[in-house]
Every structure is written in C-alpha cells, then in structure tokens.
Amino acid sequence: MIINATTLLRALGAGVLFSPWATWADMAPLDDEAMAGIAGQGGIYLTGDIAINEFGGPLQNAYFDDCTDASKRCGARLAFRVKEDGGWLVLDDLRGKFSFEGLTLRVREISDGFGGDGAEFSGDVLEIGLPNIVRYDDVRFKFAASSTARPTDVGFQQTDILSVQIQGDVVMEGNLLVFPTGNP
Amino acid sequence: MPRYRLQQAALLTLGLTFGSWSWAVGMQALDDSELSGISGQTGITLEVDLSVTANAIAYFDDGNGIRLEGFRVGSASDPGGPAYHQIKIDIGADAALNLDYLVQDRRIEFSDVRLVGSPQNSMGGVFLDHDMEGTLRITPGGALSQQGYTFDSAYSVRNGRLGYRTNGNEVFLDGVSLDVSSPGMTLDVDGNALLLTSPSVTGQYEVAAIRYSNNPANRGVSRDASSGEWLPSYGQLQGDFDLSKETRIRGGGRFGQQGLRIDSHTEINSANFLYLTNGNPLALRGITGYLAADDLRIDVAEDWLGRDALALTVDSFHGELNVERVELGSAGRSIGAVNVNFLFADQVFNGRQYTNALYLQGGGHADAGQQGLRLAAQWSLQLADLSYVDDGNRVIFSGLQSWGQGDVTVNVSREGALGGTQFFDGVRIGFEGLEGGYRINGLRVGDPDAPLQGGTELLLALGVYPAYDFEIDGHITLGAGGPSGEGLTINSDIRIRNGSAALIAAPYDEGQGEITQKGLWASELNYDMHVRNMTLDITDDGFAIITGEAWSTMDVGNLRVGAKDGDRSFGRFVIQKYEQGSSMTISPGGAGNVCVGGAGATAAACNASGGNWEMRGDEGITISLKQILARAVDDTRRNALTWETNRQLGPGGRPVNDTGVKLVLNDIYTSDGDGTDSNTFGIRTDLSVDVYQTRVVKKSDGADAAGVFGYRGDERIMDSGTAAGYRYVSNPTAADRANRPLGFAVQAHSRFKELSINNVDLVHPQGGAATAIYGVKLQNVDLRANLTATPIQ
Numbered sequence: 001m002i003i004n005a006t007t008l009l010r011a012l013g014a015g016v017l018f019s020p021w022a023t024w025a026d027m028a029p030l031d032d033e034a035m036a037g038i039a040g041q042g043g044i045y046l047t048g049d050i051a052i053n054e055f056g057g058p059l060q061n062a063y064f065d066d067c068t069d070a071s072k073r074c075g076a077r078l079a080f081r082v083k084e085d086g087g088w089l090v091l092d093d094l095r096g097k098f099s100f101e102g103l104t105l106r107v108r109e110i111s112d113g114f115g116g117d118g119a120e121f122s123g124d125v126l127e128i129g130l131p132n133i134v135r136y137d138d139v140r141f142k143f144a145a146s147s148t149a150r151p152t153d154v155g156f157q158q159t160d161i162l163s164v165q166i167q168g169d170v171v172m173e174g175n176l177l178v179f180p181t182g183n184p
Numbered sequence: 185m186p187r188y189r190l191q192q193a194a195l196l197t198l199g200l201t202f203g204s205w206s207w208a209v210g211m212q213a214l215d216d217s218e219l220s221g222i223s224g225q226t227g228i229t230l231e232v233d234l235s236v237t238a239n240a241i242a243y244f245d246d247g248n249g250i251r252l253e254g255f256r257v258g259s260a261s262d263p264g265g266p267a268y269h270q271i272k273i274d275i276g277a278d279a280a281l282n283l284d285y286l287v288q289d290r291r292i293e294f295s296d297v298r299l300v301g302s303p304q305n306s307m308g309g310v311f312l313d314h315d316m317e318g319t320l321r322i323t324p325g326g327a328l329s330q331q332g333y334t335f336d337s338a339y340s341v342r343n344g345r346l347g348y349r350t351n352g353n354e355v356f357l358d359g360v361s362l363d364v365s366s367p368g369m370t371l372d373v374d375g376n377a378l379l380l381t382s383p384s385v386t387g388q389y390e391v392a393a394i395r396y397s398n399n400p401a402n403r404g405v406s407r408d409a410s411s412g413e414w415l416p417s418y419g420q421l422q423g424d425f426d427l428s429k430e431t432r433i434r435g436g437g438r439f440g441q442q443g444l445r446i447d448s449h450t451e452i453n454s455a456n457f458l459y460l461t462n463g464n465p466l467a468l469r470g471i472t473g474y475l476a477a478d479d480l481r482i483d484v485a486e487d488w489l490g491r492d493a494l495a496l497t498v499d500s501f502h503g504e505l506n507v508e509r510v511e512l513g514s515a516g517r518s519i520g521a522v523n524v525n526f527l528f529a530d531q532v533f534n535g536r537q538y539t540n541a542l543y544l545q546g547g548g549h550a551d552a553g554q555q556g557l558r559l560a561a562q563w564s565l566q567l568a569d570l571s572y573v574d575d576g577n578r579v580i581f582s583g584l585q586s587w588g589q590g591d592v593t594v595n596v597s598r599e600g601a602l603g604g605t606q607f608f609d610g611v612r613i614g615f616e617g618l619e620g621g622y623r624i625n626g627l628r629v630g631d632p633d634a635p636l637q638g639g640t641e642l643l644l645a646l647g648v649y650p651a652y653d654f655e656i657d658g659h660i661t662l663g664a665g666g667p668s669g670e671g672l673t674i675n676s677d678i679r680i681r682n683g684s685a686a687l688i689a690a691p692y693d694e695g696q697g698e699i700t701q702k703g704l705w706a707s708e709l710n711y712d713m714h715v716r717n718m719t720l721d722i723t724d725d726g727f728a729i730i731t732g733e734a735w736s737t738m739d740v741g742n743l744r745v746g747a748k749d750g751d752r753s754f755g756r757f758v759i760q761k762y763e764q765g766s767s768m769t770i771s772p773g774g775a776g777n778v779c780v781g782g783a784g785a786t787a788a789a790c791n792a793s794g795g796n797w798e799m800r801g802d803e804g805i806t807i808s809l810k811q812i813l814a815r816a817v818d819d820t821r822r823n824a825l826t827w828e829t830n831r832q833l834g835p836g837g838r839p840v841n842d843t844g845v846k847l848v849l850n851d852i853y854t855s856d857g858d859g860t861d862s863n864t865f866g867i868r869t870d871l872s873v874d875v876y877q878t879r880v881v882k883k884s885d886g887a888d889a890a891g892v893f894g895y896r897g898d899e900r901i902m903d904s905g906t907a908a909g910y911r912y913v914s915n916p917t918a919a920d921r922a923n924r925p926l927g928f929a930v931q932a933h934s935r936f937k938e939l940s941i942n943n944v945d946l947v948h949p950q951g952g953a954a955t956a957i958y959g960v961k962l963q964n965v966d967l968r969a970n971l972t973a974t975p976i977q
Contacts, residue, residue, distance in 0.1 A: 040557050043638040043688065045880055045927075048971030057964030058865065058935045059857050064964045080960040088961075099781055100574040102881055105689055106638065106976060107745055124702055124746030126688075132883060132897070152364055153859060168967075173883075180745050183830045184753035184839055 043106025049099035052076060063151040079149045088146045096139030104129030125179050130172040139166040233266035240839030246440030248484035250494055254295025260313035261289055280323040287316040298546055305546030307349035308555040311404050315342045327381050332372035336367040345404050351553035352400030353596040355611050359392025366921030377432040388424035393417035396664035398598035398609055399886040416665035418672055421462040426453040437483035438497050444482040450475045461670040470508025477501050487560040493543035500529040501540060507653055511878045512726040517772035520803040526568035533587040538564035548595040549614050551603030557594040561613035563587065569632060574875035577926050580628040582636065583693065588620020597661065608675040610663030621653035623701060627925045627975045639975025641688045642928055650689035651701060655681040671721030683709035705748040708741025726771035735762040735821040755829035756841060762821040764814040766848040766866065774804020774874035777809035780970045800929060804874040811867035816851040823852040840972030843949050851942035857963055869934040878972035882912055900925055927974030935966040
C-alpha cells in the first residue's frame with residue numbers, strides 16, 4: 001500500500017492535536033517582520049536532510065543485511081508489545097530520506113491574538129516554526145505483527161500487514177506553539 | 185685576588201622572631217691543585233655548600249600571621265646534605281656588578297604552611313629541586329632616574345622538580361628544564377610604589393612528567409621508593425614565551441593598615457604551549473594577548489565566615505588571549521583559532537554584590553587529613569567574549585558573565601575510605617557549598633560589532649547550557665595515568681542542588697540594560713553525577729575519553745518556558761543515565777567536502793544528483809561517541825525517563841514531587857542484538873562540526889522588520905553595503921552564495937544494533953504502577969544527517 005505525503009501529514013497532525021503536549025496548542029503563521037520584531041527571543045534556524053538506513057544498518061545476520069542484498073531487509077525495525085506475554089507490533093524495514101528547510105526553534109511571548117485567548121494566557125510558549133518544504137525521498141516502512149521481538153529469536157513468525165511508501169514534497173507554513181498549561 | 189671555599193663547618197643558630205635558623209657555612213683555602221685549574225679570573229669567586237633549616241618563617245599583617253614551617257635549603261638528593269653554590273662576583277669599569285652563579289642539586293622546601301590563627305590546619309608542603317646556572321648584571325640607573333637600577337638576567341634550570349605534598353601524598357612537575365633571558369629589567373621608586381619593568385622576558389620550558397605518588401616514603405623522587413617503578417604521570421608540558429611586564433608594588437592591604445598591593449600588566453608578545461601524553465600533543469600555538477591585575481591586595485585576614493586566611497583580593501583582573509591554532513594529535517591538525525577577552529570586576533548579579541577574592545586556608549577536606557588547601561572564593565566575571573574561528577569563519581559567544589561564592593578544597597589523596605568519605609588516587613578538587621552561575625547573552629557572527637543573535641543553545645551539543653545557576657558539592661579527583669602510559673584518570677561525585685539550566689536562552693541584555701532572561705529552563709534542578717575510572721589522553725587522532733562507569737540522575741523539578749522562576753511548567757522530568765565502557769574522541773577537522781541534499785564524491789557528481797557541494801575546509805571538530813547504555817542495576821544506576829504532572833501543591837504553591845501521575849520509560853539499554861547479554865556496540869555517533877555559510881530563506885513575501893524586501897523563498901545574502909547588512913536574492917550567483925550567513929554545519933552519523941526499553945509504566949500516586957507497554961526493541965538503526973543551524977537575529 002502506498003499513501004501520499006498529504007495523507008501522512010494529516011495523520012501526523014491529528015497525532016499532534018491529541019498528544020498530551022498539545023493540550024493548549026495552536027498554529028499561527030508568523031511572517032518575517034513579526035519574527036524579526038520579536039525582541040530577545042533568540043533561537044535557531046535549522047535546515048538539512050536526514051537519511052534512515054540509506055545503505056542499511058549495523059546488524060548483519062540471517063534477517064538484516066545491507067541494501068544490496070534483496071533477499072534480506074536493510075531498514076530499521078521497531079517492535080513493541082502492549083500485553084504481557086503477548087505478540088509484538090512491528091514497524092519493519094523503515095528507511096528513506098527526508099529534507100527540510102527553515103525549521104525554527106525559539107521561545108515566544110503570547111499576550112494577544114488567538115481570539116482573545118492570547119491576552120488571557122499572557123505568557124511564553126515554545127515555538128516550532130514549521131519548515132517551508134519537507135521533501136520525502138523514498139521513505140518506506142512495513143507495519144507487521146510478530147511472535148517475537150527480534151526476527152532472529154527462536155519461533156519467530158511475522159505477518160506483514162501493510163507497506164507504506166512516501167515520496168514528494170510537503171509545504172508547511174505556520175508555527176507549532178507548545179503552551180505550558182494545566183497542573184504541572 | 186682572594187679565593188675562598190665556604191664549607192659546612194659550624195652551626196649557627198639565629199634567634200629571630202620567626203623561629204630558629206640553623207645553617208652551616210665555613211671557609212677553607214683552596215689547595216694548589218685547585219688553584220691551578222683556575223685561570224684568567226677576575227673579581228671574587230665564592231663556593232658555598234649550603235644547608236639551611238628553620239623551624240618557621242612567619243609573616244605578620246595587622247597582627248595576623250602566616251608561618252612557613254619546616255623550611256630547608258640543602259641537597260635535593262641527600263636529605264641531610266648541602267647544596268653546592270658557586271658565585272663569581274666582578275665589578276665592571278662602568279660600576280656594574282656582574283654575578284655568574286652556579287647551583288647544583290638544591291632543594292628549597294617547607295613542610296607546612298599554617299595560619300597563626302588556626303594552627304591545627306596546614307596548607308601542605310612544597311618543594312623545589314633544581315640545578316641552576318646564570319648571570320646577573322646590575323647597573324646603576326633605572327627607567328625613571330639614576331637612583332634606580334637596571335638588571336640584565338639570564339639563567340637556565342635543569343633537573344627541576346616542583347612538588348606539592350599533603351598527608352604523605354604528592355604531585356610534582358618532574359624533569360623541569362627552563363631557560364630565561366630578561367635583559368634591561370629596571371627597578372625604581374615611583375612615588376610610593378616600587379616599579380619593576382621587564383621589557384623583554386623570553387624563554388622556553390619543558391616538564392618531562394607530572395607525577396603522582398601515594399607512597400609516604402617518596403619525597404620528590406621519580407621512581408617509587410618501594411617498587412623502583414616510575415611513578416605514574418599525567419603527561420608532559422612544553423612551551424616558550426616572549427613577554428613584557430610592568431609591576432608596581434606598594435605597601436598597604438585591603439584590610440587594616442598593613443599588607444601588600446600589586447598592580448601588574450603582562451603583554452604576551454608570543455607564546456606556545458603543549459600538553460603531551462605518550463608523545464601526542466594538545467598544542468596551543470601562536471598565543472598573544474595580555475593579562476592585567478589592578479589593585480591586587482595580599483593580606484593575612486579573615487574571610488566572610490571569620491576564618492583566618494591568606495587573602496588575595498583584586499579590584500579588576502582583565503585580559504585577552506588569542507590562540508592562532510589549537511592542534512590535536514600527532515599530525516598537527518588544527519581545530520581552529522580561539523580568542524577570549526575577559527574582565528573580572530565587582531558586579532551585582534541577581535540582586536547581590538559579588539567581588540573577586542580568594543582566601544587561602546589550611547586543611548582541605550575535613551576527612552582527608554590535617555594537610556590540604558581550602559580556597560574560600562568569590563568571583564565576579566563582569567564580561568567575557570569567547571570566539572571560535574574555523575577556516576576564517578568567526579563565531580563569538582558574546583556577553584558571558586559568571587558569579588559565585590563557596591569553598592574549593594585541594595588535597596593530594598590516596599584511595600581509601602576515611603571518616604566516611606571515599607577518596608581516590610590523585611589530586612582531589614572538592615566543592616563545598618559552592619553557589620554560582622553563568623549566562624551568555626547571545627551569538628555574534630563575523631566580528632564583535634555584529635548584531636546580537638540567538639543560537640547559544642547550539643552549545644548543548646557540547647553538553648554546555650547557555651545559562652546555568654547551581655549549588656555544587658562533591659569532588660573531581662584527577663589521577664595520574666591514562667588507559668596506557670601517560671594521561672588522566674578521573675573519579676568524580678558531583679551533586680548539584682536548586683539549579684536552573686537553560687535549554688534555550690534569549691539575551692539578558694539587548695542594549696538597554698538587564699532584562700529577565702527568557703528561555704526554556706530546567707528549573708528546580710537536582711543533578712547527581714558519578715564517574716569511575718574515566719581516562720583522558722591525547723592519541724594520534726585526538727583527545728580520547730573512555731569511561732569505566734558513569735551514572736547520573738537529573739531531576740528537573742519543573743521544565744519552564746519563559747523566566748526560570750516563572751509559574752508555568754511542563755511538569756517534572758527525571759532523566760537517569762547509566763553507562764559502562766562508553767567513550768568519546770575529539771579530533772581536529774570537520775566534515776571536509778560534503779554533498780548536501782544529494783549524493784556524490786565529487787562536486788560534479790554531487791551537483792548532477794541535485795545536491796550542493798560544500799567545501800568546509802580543513803579545520804573544525806569531529807566528535808566520535810560510543811555510548812554503552814547498561815542494564816539497570818538498581819533504582820539509581822539505570823537508564824530511565826520519568827515525566828510527572830498533576831502534582832499536589834505544597835508550601836508556596838509549589839508542586840510536590842512524587843504526588844502526581846508519572847509516565848516512566850524504565851530500563852533503557854543497548855545490546856548487540858544477538859539475543860545474548862553482549863553489549864559492546866552501543867550507540868555510535870560521529871559528529872563533524874564546522875562554522876560555514878548556511879542557506880537561510882525568507883518565509884513570507886514582503887518587508888521584514890529591518891525594512892528589507894523579499895519574496896518567500898528568497899535567500900538572505902550578507903552585504904555590508906546595505907543599511908541592514910543583508911539583502912534578499914531570488915537567484916543568488918556564486919558570488920552571492922559566498923556571502924551566505926554564517927552558522928554551524930553539522931554532519932552526523934549515528935547507528936546502533938539494538939536499543940530496548942524494558943517497560944513503559946503509568947504510575948498513579950495511590951493506585952501504583954500499571955504497565956502500558958511490555959517492552960520495546962528498536963533494531964538495526966543507521967541515521968545520517970547533514971544539518972545547518974543558523975542563529976536567529
């Protein structure tokens with residue numbers, strides 16, 4: 001199964017909204033003028049690319065090898081289980097590359113806007129300025145169910161449920177604001 | 185011409201106020217055979233076999249005294265023998281006094297330094313061994329008048345040792361060689377000051393080893409008296425210098441009527457310094473700058489707690505140091521250039537006045553024994569700038585300030601438990617009730633007058649917080665000997681209480697005076713750190729650190745956004761770490777040539793793949809890490825992350841720890857992924873860091889706050905010809921790209937075979953722990969990243 005980047009972004013967005021970190025979070029674009037006009041906030045501007053298992057990982061055994069051996073898997077593998085003595089949910093063969101430009105990180109004061117909520121809040125937030133473009137280059141993984149944590153464990157059996165491949169550009173505008181609210 | 189040899193022949197005891205002297209001198213006529221060996225001599229030749237001892241030499245200042253006890257001048261190799269001195273004296277036609285001197289096998293030592301007001305404690309003993317040969321010419325007339333003097337001096341020291349001894353343990357510089365030439369020194373009386381100028385002091389030095397002994401039978405020897413083995417060494421030192429100095433000395437201390445005042449200025453015309461282990465250097469080359477002390481006072485006085493001390497207080501101490509090349513490893517490759525300028529002076533921090541004072545006291549750590557050093561210190565670093573230059577690209581960490589007060593103890597200790605305290609072999613530096621802090625205002629790129637920017641959080645990659653308040657107790661013990669041969673072995677237990685560490689920090693002063701420093705703060709921080717058998721040495725490749733065992737608990741009471749003492753918090757975070765056999769190597773040279781956003785080993789191949797070929801130069805830093813996360817041993821030694829919220833409020837409305845709901849990631853560890861307990865691969869990370877031009881694009885259409893217009897996606901290009909210092913360009917040329925803003929370029933490669941989390945629990949204060957996830961295994965991970973981080977203005 002192949003899904004596009006927009007679908008994944010929607011899914012990720014939903015995840016952010018319902019995460020415990022975003023109990024009072026909102027997105028607000030901040031233009032260059034506004035950014036430069038924020039005094040004393042500091043921060044950094046990040047650009048770059050990250051590749052996951054571009055050529056394979058450090059494990060070489062009956063299951064993993066470098067990406068030149070098509071009979072084996074060369075991506076990363078994440079397994080976890082939610083039931084004691086139960087089976088394992090697996091993200092398998094995870095690899096690919098994504099690039100971004102203009103991810104910013106800073107502390108920002110919110111004292112107005114947001115339909116009046118800003119004045120009510122009147123405090124500082126952690127602002128993650130979303131990058132202009134996030135480019136996905138052959139990002140892929142498999143979702144699976146496994147009998148063991150490792151594919152090299154005795155009695156290993158695995159059922160691959162679906163495969164995901166992401167390719168293309170995602171345009172992201174605005175900021176992710178993380179508000180410290182509630183009872184710490 | 186009279187010729188005499190003075191030999192030990194009589195005992196003369198002088199009843200002086202500072203104790204009793206015993207020394208031995210005598211005169212004996214030279215025989216014919218000795219006379220025949222002397223020709224063409226003029227003036228007087230004195231040969232002295234000198235052995236001087238004194239129970240104590242005391243100095244009193246306003247009724248307070250300090251005593252040097254067990255004073256002795258004699259042979260270095262024979263504890264009861266004399267030291268040979270030869271002095272040739274000649275008066276020149278210009279009325280100059282010419283002295284040629286030769287000293288052989290001399291030791292100058294004192295066994296204890298005590299303050300008269302607290303005789304039960306000693307600062308420890310010091311010894312100085314040396315052979316020495318030199319000339320001294322004294323002529324009338326100084327720099328200011330004929331009433332002064334001019335000195336031309338040159339001397340060489342060989343077979344030198346300089347040691348410090350406490351409780352039978354000692355650390356010393358061994359095999360010291362020193363050559364110094366200082367012509368044209370002058371001495372004058374200038375008003376109420378004694379003025380000493382040294383227009384040129386040049387020389388070179390070498391320390392063959394810095395040795396440590398825990399055997400009380402050893403007293404300044406290179407080999408252990410019991411085993412005959414070479415004593416372990418911290419390494420070697422080498423260097424040379426070209427200095428100019430001017431010093432004014434006056435009477436009168438800061439406390440009472442008596443004491444000493446010194447004002448000095450030292451110009452470092454050039455210098456080089458090398459620290460070597462097993463022949464591999466850490467070299468600071470091309471050092472220039474100056475050091476100056478204004479109104480340094482020396483008194484015997486009481487500290488702020490009424491303890492007797494030798495007090496060193498100063499109005500201001502300032503200077504600048506430039507290091508042209510910082511080289512690591514045998515190949516002589518450079519990390520880059522560094523520069524620091526600083527001003528220590530009185531300043532108010534957090535509503536409290538701080539000054540710069542050092543009160544030297546005896547005793548050291550209370551359990552270590554009678555001898556040791558206690559430094560009751562207060563410091564006030566009003567301002568410092570640190571800059572780093574990588575292939576001509578300069579970044580300045582601007583506006584560093586620091587303040588603090590507390591006790592630092594120094595003992596030369598040996599391994600064992602005394603009075604409930606565990607000691608280790610080495611020089612123990614202890615911290616007792618030390619309260620302090622520091623903060624950095626921001627970054628400047630290019631030159632010191634550039635606009636202040638954010639970005640100090642980039643220091644987090646080196647484990648340095650942009651701002652930090654702390655209370656420290658604990659110790660760092662520096663043992664001698666690395667993983668093989670020379671080097672350092674570190675054992676440490678540090679406890680930080682009531683700290684606040686900034687993860688992101690805004691400026692504390694934007695030019696209109698001090699403001700509240702905003703940021704992301706780890707507040708109410710309690711941090712326990714323990715290290716065992718961590719070795720440091722310089723290898724062929726660079727600086728190597730190997731940790732035997734290390735564990736820590738970082739308990740962040742509140743993770744705050746905004747002010748560090750604000751009332752809004754993300755909750756409590758507890759990060760526990762436990763590592764065995766981890767290592768780190770710091771090597772010179774950054775990423776070199778890099779294909780960013782593409783693939784290819786050449787510029788053509790990289791560009792053809794859509795990438796950007798960057799030549800980041802020869803300098804920079806590469807850090808190679810291997811982190812072995814060990815399985816949990818107990819509640820303290822484990823890798824875990826706890827997040828707690830919804831805590832009950834206690835006095836002052838502050839949340840009370842362990843009363844809320846916790847999310848616990850418990851027992852996180854690495855392994856080799858083969859189903860056994862093997863854990864040797866760990867998490868391996870290579871980080872190459874360069875200061876380099878970075879691509880910064882405009883994120884929206886229109887003018888920015890500085891009135892510079894551009895469209896979304898335009899690049900910011902630095903241009904000193906514009907009012908704002910930059911402009912936006914849609915399609916930058918090669919010349920434009922050469923003027924991109926400077927930032928940090930990081931090339932990272934991280935990989936591990938297997939990382940596990942034993943369980944993820946949700947813990948309720950009444951209901952207890954409920955496991956949400958029964959195990960996580962992450963396998964076969966390899967991450968490669970090219971990142972650029974640019975400070976935001």
